[in-house]
Amino acid sequence: xxxxxxxxxxxxxxxxxxxxxxxxxxxxxxxxxxxxxxxxxxxxxxxxxxxxxxxxxxxxxxxxxxxxxxxxxxxxxxxxxxxxxxxxxxxxxxxxxxxxxxxxxxxxxxxxxxxxxxxxxxxxxxxxxxxxxxxxxxxxxxxxxxxxxxxxxxxxxxxxxxxxxxxxxxxxxxxxxxxxxxxxxxxxxxxxxxxxxxxxxxxxxxxxxxxxxxxxxxxxxxxxxxxxxxxxxxxxxxxxxxxxxxxxxxxxxxxxxxxxxxxxxxxxxxxxxxxxxxxxxxxxxxxxxxxxxxxxxxxxxxxxxxxxxxxxxxxxxxxxxxxxxxxxxxxxxxxxxxxxxxxxxxxxxxxxxxxxxxxxxxxxxxxxxxxxxxxxxxxxxxxxxx
Amino acid sequence: xxxxxxxxxxxxxxxxxxxxxxxxxxxxxxxxxxxxxxxxxxxxxxxxxxxxxxxxxxxxxxxxxxxxxxxxxxxxxxxxxxxxxxxxxxxxxxxxxxxxxxxxxxxxxxxxxxxxxxxxxxxxxxxxxxxxxxxxxxxxxxxxxxxxxxxxxxxxxxxxxxxxxxxxxxxxxxxxxxxxxxxxxxxxxxxxxxxxxxxxxxxxxxxxxxxxxxxxxxxxxxxxxxxxxxxxxxxxxxxxxxxxxxxxxxxxxxxxxxxxxxxxxxxxxxxxxxxxxxxxxxxxxxxxxxxxxxxxxxxxxxx
Numbered sequence: 146x147x148x149x150x151x152x153x154x155x156x157x158x159x160x161x162x163x164x165x166x167x168x169x170x171x172x173x174x175x176x177x178x179x180x181x182x183x184x185x186x187x188x189x190x191x192x193x194x195x196x197x198x199x200x201x202x203x204x205x206x207x208x209x210x211x212x213x214x215x216x217x218x219x220x221x222x223x224x225x226x227x228x229x230x231x232x233x234x235x236x237x238x239x240x241x242x243x244x245x246x247x248x249x250x251x252x253x254x255x256x257x258x259x260x261x262x263x264x265x266x267x268x269x270x271x272x273x274x275x276x277x278x279x280x281x282x283x284x285x286x287x288x289x290x291x292x293x294x295x296x297x298x299x300x301x302x303x304x305x306x307x308x309x310x311x312x313x314x315x316x317x318x319x320x321x322x323x324x325x326x327x328x329x330x331x332x333x334x335x336x337x338x339x340x341x342x343x344x345x346x347x348x349x350x351x352x353x354x355x356x357x358x359x360x361x362x363x364x365x366x367x368x369x370x371x372x373x374x375x376x377x378x379x380x381x382x383x384x385x386x387x388x389x390x391x392x393x394x395x396x397x398x399x400x401x402x403x404x405x406x407x408x409x410x411x412x413x414x415x416x417x418x419x420x421x422x423x424x425x426x427x428x429x430x431x432x433x434x435x436x437x438x439x440x441x442x443x444x445x446x447x448x449x450x451x452x453x454x455x456x457x458x459x460x461x462x463x464x465x466x467x468x469x470x471x472x473x474x475x476x477x478x479x480x481x482x483x484x485x486x487x488x489x490x491x492x493x494x495x496x497x498x499x500x501x502x503x504x505x506x507x508x509x510x511x512x513x514x515x516x517x518x519x520x521x522x523x524x525x526x527x528x529x530x531x
Numbered sequence: 532x533x534x535x536x537x538x539x540x541x542x543x544x545x546x547x548x549x550x551x552x553x554x555x556x557x558x559x560x561x562x563x564x565x566x567x568x569x570x571x572x573x574x575x576x577x578x579x580x581x582x583x584x585x586x587x588x589x590x591x592x593x594x595x596x597x598x599x600x601x602x603x604x605x606x607x608x609x610x611x612x613x614x615x616x617x618x619x620x621x622x623x624x625x626x627x628x629x630x631x632x633x634x635x636x637x638x639x640x641x642x643x644x645x646x647x648x649x650x651x652x653x654x655x656x657x658x659x660x661x662x663x664x665x666x667x668x669x670x671x672x673x674x675x676x677x678x679x680x681x682x683x684x685x686x687x688x689x690x691x692x693x694x695x696x697x698x699x700x701x702x703x704x705x706x707x708x709x710x711x712x713x714x715x716x717x718x719x720x721x722x723x724x725x726x727x728x729x730x731x732x733x734x735x736x737x738x739x740x741x742x743x744x745x746x747x748x749x750x751x752x753x754x755x756x757x758x759x760x761x762x763x764x765x766x767x768x769x770x771x772x773x774x775x776x777x778x779x780x781x782x783x784x785x786x787x788x789x790x791x792x793x794x795x796x797x798x799x800x801x802x803x804x805x806x807x808x809x810x811x812x813x814x815x816x817x818x819x820x821x822x823x824x825x826x827x828x829x830x831x832x833x834x
Contacts, residue, residue, distance in 0.1 A: 197728050218734035234747045247734035349655035 147298040147331055148173050149194060153203030156189050156355075163189045165355040166203065170408050171299075174329045176322070177360075178346030180336060183377070186355035187335045191301050194333060195224050205297060218247075223292035224301040227308065229284045231276040237263070237287050238272040244295045262294040265324070282313045289324065299331040306341065318345060339379050343367070369517075373524040376450045376517060382479065384450045385490040388521060389426035391441050424449060428485030429464035431511055440527040441518055446526070450517035453479065453493035458501060462510035466490070468501045482509065532555055547591070586810075591805035593617070596601075600799055613800065620791060620805035628779065629787030630809070633765060636701050636783055640764040641757055643706030648756060649711060652715030653741050668717070673709035678770075686773055697782055700774040705764065711756045718752035754823035761816055782808045 149171040156164040164186045171177045179187040187275045192198040194205055196217035204211045212220050223244070231240050242259045250258065262271050264530040266286040274282055285305060292300055305321070322345050325332050336342055342349045343363045351358040351366070351374070369375035374386035376384035426449055432504045433441055441447060458480065466482035469489065476502055480492040492509060501507050518527040592600060594612040599605075620626060654660070655667050685704045694700035722745060730740045746753070771783045782790075788809055792802040817824065 195728075195732060197731070217731045218736075219729075220732075222732060223727065224723045224732050226729060228723055228725045230723065230729035232726060232744055234744075243730075244733040284698070 147208035148206075149299060149331060149333065150206040151190075151203070152206065153388055154190075154193060154200050154205050155202035156186070156193055156198055157201050163355050165195065169350055169357060169360060170187070171333060173332055174333055175324050175347045176332045176334060176345060178336060178342040179352060180335045180339060180342040180346075180378070181352035181358075182337055184354075185352040187337075188303055188351070189353050189355075191224075191303055191333055191335050192222075194299075195301050196220050210290075221298045222301055223290050223295065223297040223299075224303065225288045225305045228434040229305075229308075230430045231275075231284055231287055231291075233276050235275070236272065237268060237274050237276070237279070239267075240287055241272075241290045241294050244291060248295060250295070255448060258294050258420055262290040265293070266320075271297075281309050285309060285317055288321075289312065289321070293324065293328060293330075296328075297330070299324070299333065302332065302334045304336055306336070307338075314416055315339075321345065326504055340381065343379070351378060353378075362470050369526070370450075371526050373448055373450065375517070375521045376526075380452060382453060382491045384452050384517065385456065386519070387426050387451075387484065387488050387490065389424040389431070389447045389449045391444070391447065392423045392425050392430075395456050410485040418440045423525045426484075427464055427488055429511060431516070433513065433516070437516065437518060444518075444520050444527060446521035447527070448519040448521050450519060451511055451515060453491040455512040455515035456490060456492040457512075458492060458498075458507045459510035460508055462508035464509045464511065466509050468505045468507055469501050470503055471500055473500075482507065484509075544569060560813045561589065575629075585594060589803050590807055592827050593800050595800055597800060598799055602811045616798070616800045616804040618809065619798070620801045623794065623801065624787055624791035624805045625779065626784065626787055626791075626805055626808055629782055629784040630812075632781055633784040633809075634812075635698060635762055635773070636781075637764040638686040639698065640705045644708050644711050644760040645753060645757060647707040648711030649741070649746060649753070651712040652717075652719050653737075653745060655712065655716040656719035656722075657737070657740075657745075670709045670712050674713070674816045682770070682773070685770075689774055695774055696778045696781065701771060701783070704770070705760075711760065714752055714756050715749060718749040722748055751823055754820055757783065758816060758820045758824050762813065765813060 151167040151169040154167040155162070162285060162341060167190060169177075176290055179190055181187045189198055193200050194207070194212075195336050196212065196215065200213050204213055206212065207220060207222070232243065235243065241262055242255055245255045249276060259272075260269070263272055266289055268283070268286055268290055271279060271283060271287075276287065279287065285308075288305065292302075298507070302321070305315055309317060318341060321334075334342075334345060346363055348360055348362050350360040353374050359366060359375050361369070361371075366375065367379050370379065370384065373384075373386055420438050421434045422441050424433055424441065424447065431449070434477065465485045469481045469483050472479040472481070473496065476496055478494050478496050478498070480494065480501060481489060482492060483489050519525060520527055562733070568829075588605075591607065591609055593616055594609040594614070595611050597607065601608075624723070651670070655663065655670075689695055689700040689704070692699070694703065726744060727740055730744055735743065766785065767783065768785045771786055775782045775786065788802065788805050791805045
């Protein structure tokens with residue numbers, strides 16, 4: 146077991162910067178998920194740790210050792226590949242014991258370890274079979290057994306669930322989490338599936354174009370995304386982002402203390418007078434107060450982010466919109482709306498709420514306490530969320 | 532964990548394939564299919580006769596007494612098979628020693644080609660080195676050069692090395708082959724790169740990966756290459772003729788047959804018996820490795 150540190154780790158393929166000065170520390174025993182869209186460099190990061198890709202600049206430290214020049218076999222890591230990488234001509238038992246043979250673990254010790262690894266993943270009955278005779282889920286478990294059998298310093302998992310069907314993926318996801326908890330082995334887990342990342346990771350590192358965007362526990366990542374990319378990428382669907390500009394508050398939106406907000410305006414958070422601003426967005430206005438208002442004043446143009454669950458169809462809402470499509474997902478309904486300026490937003494509501502029809506004109510109320518503010522130019526987060 | 536295993540057990544039997552209903556117009560289609568089948572078999576039979584008849588006649592004629600050989604038309608079945616011709620061929624033609632020489636030569640060439648093709652094919656498939664593509668094209672280009680073009684140079688080289696009249700001279704020019712390298716490179720390229728990387732993480736270097744993983748997985752191609760190089764080596768005539776001089780201790784069986792014919796002009800059946808003896812190892816090989824041979828003919832046709 147060991148910590149893994151990236152210190153300015155950089156990887157180039159010709160002119161393409163695949164990983165750009167990555168600074169990241171994975172704690173001992175942590176399950177850290179590397180999340181990002183295809184081509185964001187997450188698999189490259191994993192392969193750099195494994196030693197399958199050279200580090201062009203910076204260092205990678207496993208435990209106390211800089212491993213830049215250490216051969217893959219001497220890093221004491223086990224990798225689970227997307228394709229499982231099982232040896233097709235060897236039986237399950239031989240596949241699992243393969244890493245032990247090279248390490249001169251012989252005889253009874255080897256048999257015991259293989260039996261234990263197989264038993265812990267429910268493979269005992271399958272030890273005599275060849276990979277071709279196994280289902281996808283079984284192959285996946287053989288690959289896991291091969292990884293755990295020699296008790297490495299860390300596991301590297303490269304989208305290990307992406308070849309499984311949906312139901313099996315959920316099951317195996319839980320199995321991997323349980324296994325990792327039981328063994329307490331530091332694990333780097335690469336995926337492009339944000340649900341997988343949210344459910345499995347102690348922390349998630351979001352990558353985009355080789356640049357680390359944010360590292361945080363799943364809930365924090367969801368509640369306080371560092372920029373518009375993270376805001377959009379996490380959540381299903383992602384956060385609604387609407388361009389906005391700051392204006393001085395119109396007096397008509399001033400609510401009476403303790404009173405009902407004026408029509409067309411969202412409720413204003415409590416704050417001293419003068420600390421308020423209005424946001425003009427998509428043909429409507431939102432009033433901001435408190436810290437959010439202070440932050441908003443600093444930026445010339447903003448992007449307002451709001452999660453689908455913090456939007457509601459409400460006749461007294463601040464924003465006008467036309468319903469584009471209504472998607473029923475069983476327990477909830479996603480209503481895709483086009484705001485007056487054409488920006489599409491998604492509203493999530495319970496299936497028991499009245500459902501609008503496509504094409505209907507509605508008004509959307511915004512939970513202004515749950516707004517996220519981002520700088521329009523850099524996309525960087527300005528204000529606190531909920 | 533065993534949910535899937537359980538699920539497999541309770542999967543219902545697939546419904547029986549629907550019985551083809553007797554369609555009203557089905558008779559015509561049926562007849563057309565039958566017609567095509569008959570045509571196919573007629574064609575295949577014709578091909579088989581063309582290929583096998585000479586072999587059959589060789590065997591028959593080898594068993595005929597000299598008097599019947601000249602009969603027109605020649606007899607199609609030997610009424611009184613003369614098995615003695617085989618003993619005569621074996622003794623007079625010294626076929627025992629020639630077969631041994633051919634076996635030694637063939638085994639050396641086959642093993643040499645397998646080893647060099649494995650190593651070169653692996654290098655082209657898995658290693659990164661400068662000029663890899665160019666070198667591979669050069670390898671392929673050697674396939675376009677007929678052996679006859681290089682024969683004088685080769686003979687010169689062999690003589691310079693003092694290998695004239697030796698097994699080294701007989702075999703060394705054939706120990707490496709562009710075809711084998713190409714065949715095995717293609718076979719190794721089919722092996723997913725993940726397997727090599729997984730093995731690397733488990734501590735297996737190139738050599739161990741080659742012997743433990745790559746070669747076992749490329750077995751069908753290896754068998755095909757083995758059969759091909761066996762056939763080519765066994766059937767060599769021109770090169771052994773050039774490099775063996777008059778040394779009976781390294782002359783191969785093809786040369787032995789030629790000598791047998793010249794020493795036994797009056798008995799054609801004896802030389803034919805010798806031919807049958809020389810062909811026998813090939814026939815055994817073809818029967819045993821038929822599958823690999825067919826597979827290798829289509830190798831590279833589809834990825």
